[in-house]
Amino acid sequence: DTAVSQTPKYLVTQMGNDKSIKCEQNLGHDTMYWYKQDSKKFLKIMFSYNNKELIINETVPNRFSPKSPDKAHLNLHINSLELGDSAVYFCASSQRGTGYTFGSGTRLTVV
Amino acid sequence: GENVEQHPSTLSVQEGDSAVIKCTYSDSASNYFPWYKQELGKRPQLIIDIRSNVGEKKDQRIAVTLNKTAKHFSLHITETQPEDSAVYFCAASTDSFGNEKLTFGTGTRLTIIP
Numbered sequence A: 001d002t003a004v005s006q007t008p009k010y011l012v013t014q015m016g017n018d019k020s021i022k023c024e025q026n027l028g029h030d031t032m033y034w035y036k037q038d039s040k041k042f043l044k045i046m047f048s049y050n051n052k053e054l055i056i057n058e059t060v061p062n063r064f065s066p067k068s069p070d071k072a073h074l075n076l077h078i079n080s081l082e083l084g085d086s087a088v089y090f091c092a093s094s095q096r097g098t099g100y101t102f103g104s105g106t107r108l109t110v111v
Numbered sequence B: 001g002e003n004v005e006q007h008p009s010t011l012s013v014q015e016g017d018s019a020v021i022k023c024t025y026s027d028s029a030s031n032y033f034p035w036y037k038q039e040l041g042k043r044p045q046l047i048i049d050i051r052s053n054v055g056e057k058k059d060q061r062i063a064v065t066l067n068k069t070a071k072h073f074s075l076h077i078t079e080t081q082p083e084d085s086a087v088y089f090c091a092a093s094t095d096s097f098g099n100e101k102l103t104f105g106t107g108t109r110l111t112i113i114p
Helices: none
Strands: A004-007 A010-013 A019-026 A030-037 A041-051 A053-057 A066-069 A073-078 A087-094 A106-110 B004-007 B009-014 B019-025 B032-038 B044-050 B056-059 B063-068 B070-077 B086-092 B108-113
Touching: A004 A087, A010 A019, A019 A030, A019 A087, A019 A106, A030 A073, A041 A066, A041 A073, A053 A066, A073 A087, A087 B070, B004 B086, B009 B019, B019 B086, B019 B108, B032 B063, B056 B108, B070 B086
Parallel strands: A010 A106, B009 B108
Antiparallel strands: A004 A019, A019 A073, A030 A041, A030 A087, A041 A053, A066 A073, A087 A106, B004 B019, B019 B070, B032 B044, B032 B086, B056 B063, B063 B070, B086 B108
């Protein structure tokens, strides 16, 4: 039973399109995150939600909009996709005092 | 904000030898320091972590040391095996409630030579 699951695993799309990535965790954690991993493997936080409330919003273009319908779900919608958005996007969750549990990642390729 | 530097960026070690990866952090308020292992095409996975009230922690062949004064922490892997080959990330955060933002180092690609 997967603890943090993301869909889709792969996403290939054209520039200018709008796409969404979904994330669900069954660990009962209060906090969920989106991280972006670029081609050099650098992991950078984008957003964090605690109990459906946005608590971290790093310097991310407003084309990226997270949505958390409940504390077990955190989705990421991206408008007007650009070539530079190509990366692996990881969802993660944590509870205070624990490390992160990451999802398996979504490899986004914008062509 | 927090800044975490990690060295080296690549490390090759003969099987059976030890590997050491070092990180420094900038925010003296940071009090939680996890290490993640990421195999090719896989998710990062937590392998060990340490909190600021502890100087060293061991788990079988893996150990982490922390020097809060110097703002420095290290990962030590002994008796390395081929399956230890991966990218390793250090990270730091202030373990404040509901805001456990991890700042990651830039990663170390460890290759174990058989």
